[in-house]
Each structure stands twice: as C-alpha cells, then as structure tokens.
Amino acid sequence: MRIAVVGCSHGGLDTIYKAIHRLDAKTKKSGELPVELLLACGDFQATRNNADLYTMKAPTRFRLLRDFHNYYAGRKKAPLLTIVVGGNHEAMGHMWECYHGGWLAPNIYFLGYAGCVLVDGWLRIAGSSGTYKAADWKTGHFERVPFIPSTLDSVYHARQYDVMRLMELQHHGSKVDIFMSHDWPRGIERHGDTDALLREMPAFKDSIRSNTLGSPGHEVLLKTLKPARWCSGHMHVRFTAEFRHDKLKTPRPESTKFLALSKPGEEREYLEIIDVPTPEEHRPPKNTRHRTPTLFFDPHWLAIVRAFDPFLPLEVQATPLPPAEQIPELIAEALACVRQNVGDNGVKAANDVQVFAQTARPTRSYGGEEDTDTSPRSYSNPQTQAFCDMLSIPNQIG
Template structure:
C-alpha cells in the first residue's frame, strides 16, 4: 500500500492534496499505483468556522481559518482517505467532540485522543494526539468550553489515560504497522543522523544534551509496541531514524523506521510516500489501478476502550488506573464481549457506525469572511454517541 505522510498540516489541505496529485501524475508514468492513504501527524487545524479560531492556541497572526472549513461545509471533498492525529495547535472544542475518534469531514478520520483502527481490515494504524507536559500527564481531561488561557494549553497535553490504553495494544493483538504522533519519542535523535539534525535545527542542541527532546511516554510506547513504522510532525524538520529492538520470537531483530516531516511550504520536506507490503489476501484485483481503502474498528482496541471506560478521568485530579493484573482480566472480558456483540467476530466497518454530521454551523462562503461569530459553543457529536452505544459504555464526552 502506498501511503503519503505529512508532518504538520497547519490547515494547508489544498496544498497537501495538490502535492499528492502531482506525485501520482509522476508515478503513473512509471506504472506505479497511486497513493491510497494519507496520514497527517498533528496540527491539522480542523477549524469549522470563525468561532473555532478561539479554541485554538496560537499567536494571533497564525490564527487563520485556512482550508478545512470548505471540506467540512461540503464545498470540497478530500480526494483521498485521510487519517489524522491531533497536535498542539488544534480546534480543541471540535477535537473533544470526537474524543474516541470520528469523521471530521467526509473522507477525513480523526483517530481520537488515542486510538487504533484497521485499514482494509489488515493495516493496523494507531496514534496518540497532543504533546507531552509532565505537569499534566497524570491529570484528567478537565478542560471544557469556555476555555481560559491555561486550559486552552493543557487541553492538548497527552494524558496517562490514553498512553496506558495504547500500551495494551500488543496484549494478544496483532503488531502495530504504523504509529502516528505529533510529538517525537524521547531520544529518537540518537537513532539517526544527530549532527545533520543539529545543522538543520541548532536550537535543539540543549534539549539533546539534556535528553529532553521529545516525549518520554511516547518513548515507552515505541519500546513496548515496536511498530514497523512511526510517523511524527511537530519539529518542522525532516528526520529519519531506525530503532532496532530486542530479538523477537523468531530470533530476528525487530526494527521501527521513524519518519518526521515538516509543514507545507515552498522548499519544505512536508510530504513523503512510504510503502507497506499488502498481504496477498488483500491485493486488489488485477487491472485495478485505483483502490479506495475502507476503515474498520480494531476489535482489540474496542476491548481496551470498553475495559478502561469506567476509569476515564474527567477531573483535574485523575483517579488511579487499575493494576496490570486487573487490566489483563478486564481486557480479556471486554474482548469476549466485543467478539460476541460487534460485527463479524468483532470486525465492523467504521462507516456502518459513525456517519459524518455537521455539528457547528459551517461557513457560508469559500473565504469564510462573512462569518463573524467569535463565540465558541459546545456541541454533541452523534458519532461519539454511536460509538459509545456500540460499545455499551456511557458517553462521558457530552
């Protein structure tokens, strides 16, 4: 499967999709298949209307509506299936509505604050949104509209609740093929050309010397999940690394390829195409040049979400999470429930449950200039209710 990866989007969807179109035009001459999937690694900026600008932490000069609102309003449609994680410059009210994941616009799917899905039923894509700040890591998701300056910042800080759930993906589940994050895993620079990185970003020197460049929880996830590929944004630079883990059961050394990319802009390395071998059973029919992938819920992730649902922290001081032994038993029980109650042995297409619905009023024009409402409001998203109903858990997002 040919997959385009973007670092930070910063609202530049039109540029991103045009770039993929040019890549496809070039590869068509050599007989290669077109890009089938797009992964966006944070700072996506899913701004639906001008009011959403006031739920995004950014300097005033960067607080711009950009391109997404036209995709949300239906004036444009994403030409390729797009999967998104959140960063530290997001419309946090919109993202909170889709805490468990959901369609931000037709053909654009948000993985949630933490999540894992299956593309075409086999490619396992997991992700973590936000960036790490130690002072808020063990807090609950207490931030709500109307945001004040401090909560507008803390709202995008990664929480232990999400990381601990992701840590259990390898608990009887298949290997994660691709992990998406905005932040980098702590210390990842040691596995690539550190000197080249410093020549490009000399301001990183002190962080590298003090071993504070990146996220410690993401480092733990990297060492636990050992995904085939890890993709990130945030630092606005292209950087590659290769992490060799301990030998696996087969005796071979497992390896994670790391790729970080920049943001859209002239001369910036913001988009790159990677290839993940498609299993024989999932190969498109001969002669089919364009394949449109479908998204499925990951049964193991659904079990994790159901098992952890009673412990979801919604106050500034989070309740303790269950210990490892209890977690294992809770997930096993939840997985049996998922297999019996959801789809075909736990496999269910996302589009059969979650259907894109406009919540905030869309802008009335391509420019959005006519829309002057600057008052953010809370909305209930039917996709979140549908997800919770499917899993038999309470909708605590509303």
C-alpha cells in the first residue's frame, strides 16, 4: 500500500491533496499504483467556521480558516482516505466532540485523543494526539468550551490516561504497523543525524542537551509497542531515525523507523510516500487503480476503551486508575463482550457505526470571509453517541 505522510497540515488541505495528485500522475506513467491513504500528523486545524478559531491556541495572525471548512460543508471532498491525529494548533471544540474518534468530514477520520484502527482489516495504525507538558500530564480532561485563556493553554496537552490506554496495545492484538503522533518521542533525535538536525534547527540545542525534546510518554510508547514505523510533525523539520529495540530478546533486534516532516510551503519537506507491503490475501485485483480502503475498528482497542471508560478523567483531579494487576482481567472481560456484540468477532467497519454529520454550522462562504460569529459553542456529536452505544458505555463526552 502506498501511503502519503504529512507533518503539520496547518489547514493547507488543498495544497496537500494537489501535491498527491501530481505524484499520482507521475507514477501512473510507470504503472505504479496511486497513493491510497494519507496520514496527517497533527495541527490539522479542522475549523468549521470563525467561531472555531476561538477554540484554537494560536497568535491572531495565524487564526485563519484556510481549507477545511469547504470539506466539512461538502463543497469539496477528500480524494483519498485521510487519518488524522491532533496537535497543539487545533479547533479543540471540534476535536473534543470526537474524543473517541470520528469523521471530521467525509473521508477524513480523526483517531481521537488516542486510538487504533485497522485499514482494510490488516494495517494496524495507532495514534496519540496533543503535546506534552508536565504540569497537565496527570490531570483530567477538565477544559470545556468556551475556553478561557488558561484552559486554551492546557486543552491540547496530552494526558497520562490516554497514553496508558495505548500502552495496553502491547498485550492485545498484532504489532502496530504505523504509530502517528504530533509530538516526537523524547530522545529520538539521538538515533538519527543529530548534528544535521542541529545545523537546520539550532534552537533545539538546549532541549537536546537537557533531554527534553519530545514527549516522555511517547518515548515509553515507542519502547513498549515497538511499532514498525513512527510518523510525527510539530517541529517543522524533516528528520529520520532508526530506533533499535532490546537486543537481548531476539538475535536480530527489532527496530522502528521514525519519520518527522515539516508543514506545507515552498521548499519545505512536508510530504513523503512510504510503501507498506500488502499481504497476499489482502491485495486488490490486478488492474485496480483507484479505490478507497475501508477503515475498521480494532477489536482490541475497543476492549481497552470499554475497560478504561469508568476511569475517564473529566475533572482537574484525575480519576484513580485500577491496580495494574486488575487491568488484564478488565480488558479480557471487555474483549469477550466486544467479540460477542460488535460486528464479526469484534471487527466492524467504522462507516457502519459512525456516519458523518455536521454539528456546528459551516461558514457560508467558499472563501470563509462572510462568517463573523466569534462565539464558540459545544455540540453533541452523534458519532460519539453511536460509538458509545456500540460498546454499551455511557457517553461522557456530551
């Protein structure tokens, strides 16, 4: 499967999709298959109207609607399946509506604050949204629309609860093929050409010296899940690395290939194509050129969500988690329930459960100039309700 990866989108969807179209036109001449999937590593900026701009942490001059509202309104449609994680410049009201994941627009799927899906039933993609800040790491998701300055500063910060849920993927299901994040795993710069990185980004010097570049939570996930690939954005620079895992357990140590990319713009390395071999039993018929992969829920992730749902922290003081020795039993019980009640042994297409529906009214203008509403509101997203109903858990998001 040919997969396009972008770093920070910063609302530049038209630029990204046009670039992929140009690449496909070149590969068509050589007989190669087109790009089938796009992974967007944060700062996606899914702003539906001007009010959403007031739920995004950014200097005023960068609060621009850009392209997304046209895809949300149906004036344009994403030409290929697009999977998104959140960053630190997001319409956080919109993202919170889809905390468990959901369609931001037709063909554009948000993995949620943490999530794991199966593309075409075999490619396992997991992701973590937000950026790390120690002061907010152990708090709950207490921020609500309309945000005040302090909550707008903290709402996009990653929480321990979400990363701990992702940690449980190590015990459940197959290996993660691709992990997506906005923030880099801490210390990953030491596993690539650090000198070249510093020449391009000298401002990183102090962070590298103090080992504070990136997220310690993502560092633990990298070492625990050992995904085949890890893709990130955030730093606005292209950087590659290879993290070799523990040599003691296997004669040939596993490794994770890390790729970080920049944001759309002239002479910026913001988009890259990776090829992941498709298993024989999942290969499309010959001469199939244009197709849309199918997104499935990962039954093991659904079990983790169900098991951890009673402990979802919604106040500043996070809800205590169960003792570590109880977690395997809780997840095993949840997995049995998922396999019995969800799809084919727990495998179900996302589109069979979550159907995109507009909640906030999109801006009326193609260019976005007519909408002057600056009063953000919170909305209840039917996709979140459908997801919770599927798992027989209460909708605590609203």
